[in-house]
Amino acid sequence: xxxxxxxxxxxxxxxxxxxxxxxxxxxxxxxxxxxxxxxxxxxxxxxxxxxxxxxxxxxxxxxxxxxxxxxxxxxxxxxxxxxxxxxxxxxxxxxxxxxxxxxxxxxxxxxxxxxxxxxxxxxxxxxxxxxxxxxxxxxxxxxxxxxxxxxxxxxxxxxxxxxxxxxxxxxxxxxxxxxxxxxxxxxxxxxx
Amino acid sequence: xxxxxxxxxxxxxxxxxxxxxxxxxxxxxxxxxxxxxxxxxxxxxxxxxxxxxxxxxxxxxxxxxxxxxxxxxxxxxxxxxxxxxxxxxxxxxxxxxxxxxxxxxxxxxxxxxxxxxxxxxxxxxxxxxxxxxxxxxxxxxxxxxxxxxxxxxxxxxxxxxxxxxxxxxxxxxxxxxxxxxxxxxxxxxxxxxxxxxxxxxxxxxxxxxxxxxxxxxxxxxxxxxxxxxxxxxxxxxxxxxxxxxxxxxxxxxxxxxxx
Amino acid sequence: xxxxxxxxxxxxxxxxxxxxxxxxxxxxxxxxxxxxxxxxxxxxxxxxxxxxxxxxxxxxxxxxxxxxxxxxxxxxxxxxxxxxxxxxxxxxxxxxxxxxxxxxxxxxxxxxxxxxxxxxxxxxxxxxxxxxxxxxxxxxxxxxxxxxxxxxxxxxxxxxxxxxxxxxxxxxxxxxxxxxxxxxxxxxxxxxxxxx
Numbered sequence: 239x240x241x242x243x244x245x246x247x248x249x250x251x252x253x254x255x256x257x258x259x260x261x262x263x264x265x266x267x268x269x270x271x272x273x274x275x276x277x278x279x280x281x282x283x284x285x286x287x288x289x290x291x292x293x294x295x296x297x298x299x300x301x302x303x304x305x306x307x308x309x310x311x312x313x314x315x316x317x318x319x320x321x322x323x324x325x326x327x328x329x330x331x332x333x334x335x336x337x338x339x340x341x342x343x344x345x346x347x348x349x350x351x352x353x354x355x356x357x358x359x360x361x362x363x364x365x366x367x368x369x370x371x372x373x374x375x376x377x378x379x380x381x382x383x384x385x386x387x388x389x390x391x392x393x394x395x396x397x398x399x400x401x402x403x404x405x406x407x408x409x410x411x412x413x414x415x416x417x418x419x420x421x422x423x424x425x426x427x428x429x430x
Numbered sequence: 431x432x433x434x435x436x437x438x439x440x441x442x443x444x445x446x447x448x449x450x451x452x453x454x455x456x457x458x459x460x461x462x463x464x465x466x467x468x469x470x471x472x473x474x475x476x477x478x479x480x481x482x483x484x485x486x487x488x489x490x491x492x493x494x495x496x497x498x499x500x501x502x503x504x505x506x507x508x509x510x511x512x513x514x515x516x517x518x519x520x521x522x523x524x525x526x527x528x529x530x531x532x533x534x535x536x537x538x539x540x541x542x543x544x545x546x547x548x549x550x551x552x553x554x555x556x557x558x559x560x561x562x563x564x565x566x567x568x569x570x571x572x573x574x575x576x577x578x579x580x581x582x583x584x585x586x587x588x589x590x591x592x593x594x595x596x597x598x599x600x601x602x603x604x605x606x607x608x609x610x611x612x613x614x615x616x617x618x619x620x621x622x623x624x625x626x627x628x629x630x631x632x633x634x635x636x637x638x639x640x641x642x643x644x645x646x647x648x649x650x651x652x653x654x655x656x657x658x659x660x661x662x663x664x665x666x667x668x669x670x671x672x673x674x675x676x677x678x679x680x681x682x683x684x685x686x687x688x689x
Numbered sequence: 690x691x692x693x694x695x696x697x698x699x700x701x702x703x704x705x706x707x708x709x710x711x712x713x714x715x716x717x718x719x720x721x722x723x724x725x726x727x728x729x730x731x732x733x734x735x736x737x738x739x740x741x742x743x744x745x746x747x748x749x750x751x752x753x754x755x756x757x758x759x760x761x762x763x764x765x766x767x768x769x770x771x772x773x774x775x776x777x778x779x780x781x782x783x784x785x786x787x788x789x790x791x792x793x794x795x796x797x798x799x800x801x802x803x804x805x806x807x808x809x810x811x812x813x814x815x816x817x818x819x820x821x822x823x824x825x826x827x828x829x830x831x832x833x834x835x836x837x838x839x840x841x842x843x844x845x846x847x848x849x850x851x852x853x854x855x856x857x858x859x860x861x862x863x864x865x866x867x868x869x870x871x872x873x874x875x876x877x878x879x880x881x882x883x884x885x
Contacts, residue, residue, distance in 0.1 A: 407473025620861070
């Protein structure tokens with residue numbers, strides 16, 4: 239059994255036994271109303287909306303990691319490849335019941351892509367037909383922030399951003415994740 | 431304007447009539463949108479994974495983690511808090527964030543109850559409902575509306591009905607109704623600081639209820655209030671106050687024998 | 690018959706500050722607030738020192754001996770659920786996919802992701818035992834219990850879960866600040882009462 243398969247089993251098991259559930263549509267619509275509110279507050283400035291979503295995600299990530307660790311009981315990952323599997327097969331499974339595919343590694347093992355077959359945050363969503371949203375808005379950008387915040391708390395500075403999205407008319411939804419560095423000091427980060 | 435909020439929310443959901451040129455259309459993440467009119471201006475993936483190609487009931491029994499909801503909701507509260515002047519203002523904002531959910535969930539509820547109760551396919555049931563002036567289960571009177579909220583809406587959102595439904599006993603306020611939830615799911619992990627003890631974040635749910643009422647044509651103001659008991663420290667009463675026009679209509683319908 | 694008295698709980702934030710202190714059972718002398726602050730800070734300091742004197746795995750040995758690293762990683766991946774038993778099938782990181790060789794700083798050694806240096810885990814006297822659990826994010830939970838109490842890890846795990854629920858998911862809690870969450874207190878109290 240490959241380590242990826244093993245990690246996936248852990249995720250499945252946790253989802254089945256350790257995760258309290260709610261109606262998926264409540265979560266989807268709640269996220270939708272958050273994004274719509276931001277679009278209103280920032281007057282359709284999608285670049286700013288992306289930034290705000292990333293910030294919100296970051297703040298969530300700083301907290302969500304404790305829930306992840308408390309419930310999953312997993313130990314530290316030995317390397318960034320293990321981290322990628324852990325994020326995709328345990329993290330996303332626990333919180334969104336999906337397991338994005340980890341792929342497109344760079345040769346230095348510091349960058350990979352997550353390919354989303356499913357994305358519950360974007361169920362029911364069609365971007366506004368204003369000639370700009372499909373070029374400017376990353377609807378699910380909160381996920382990038384969550385990853386950044388959560389991994390920062392376990393001493394990894396990363397960069398995460400979407401490179402394609404089905405909502406934009408692309409054939410896939412893909413997030414690119416890069417390890418910037420391992421953080422050596424333990425000074426707590428500030429909420430954004 | 432009789433229903434100013436409803437008017438603005440319609441444009442939010444993509445209704446053409448209320449969209450003034452200056453208004454930007456926002457997300458059409460309404461569960462029911464008119465599927466035939468896929469916007470020609472939007473690019474779609476070549477595999478056509480759009481909302482129009484997926485069944486509306488695919489997420490009917492889907493579940494997500496309660497933690498995800500809690501984190502999103504928590505961040506919504508934090509974000510709202512940064513832009514408000516006080517507790518009332520914060521509750522108003524949470525109410526506004528819930529409101530569009532009410533409108534959308536109402537469509538979803540109707541769609542599913544019609545599809546479920548009719549023997550024909552869901553598609554034909556839908557077309558029937560759009561040609562009939564009053565779909566079979568659309569509430570015309572206050573009581574059926576309240577039952578819709580207390581039962582089906584609560585079950586859709588929280589997997590259980592609400593805990594109580596009451597009518598105001600005061601003769602001065604016949605337009606007031608109360609729906610009680612002993613332990614609102616949205617407040618599960620929230621501890622309100624002592625200096626904000628009046629606050630109830632279930633104002634978000636009050637907004638959902640208000641959206642449902644308005645969407646049904648029952649103008650109402652809904653607010654959430656703390657009514658803790660020994661057994662239920664988080665007990666919340668949602669106070670629904672229907673508008674005068676609704677009460678006048680009730681009288682007319684009563685006389686006409688409409689239930 | 691288990692002796693399962695939990696006297697009190699202390700939570701120390703990442704910077705060594707006391708953010709929570711609560712007594713569940715009398716039996717130990719009370720300290721002044723100031724003494725608790727000193728205790729938190731002192732423990733934090735001593736803990737950091739015990740961590741730093743823990744021998745580090747030199748990078749070279751990790752690279753040449755990948756089995757050691759991956760073994761400990763595999764073991765730590767086990768979940769406390771009946772069905773997921775940890776089979777010692779060792780994933781073999783080959784030289785090419787072992788990123789320790791490619792980590793940004795080549796002198797990197799601590800925190801080596803594969804080697805958790807835990808530091809001080811408990812202190813014991815005749816009358817009580819002080820158990821420390823440090824999360825991977827750096828928060829410390831200190832539990833004062835009866836010295837003969839068994840299954841402290843179960844209690845600790847539950848406390849961490851309650852913290853993740855009723856502190857982390859509370860929008861009115863600011864990270865790293867004192868924990869004043871009424872429902873955390875309530876759930877913690879009733880869970881500890883329930884298990885006695």
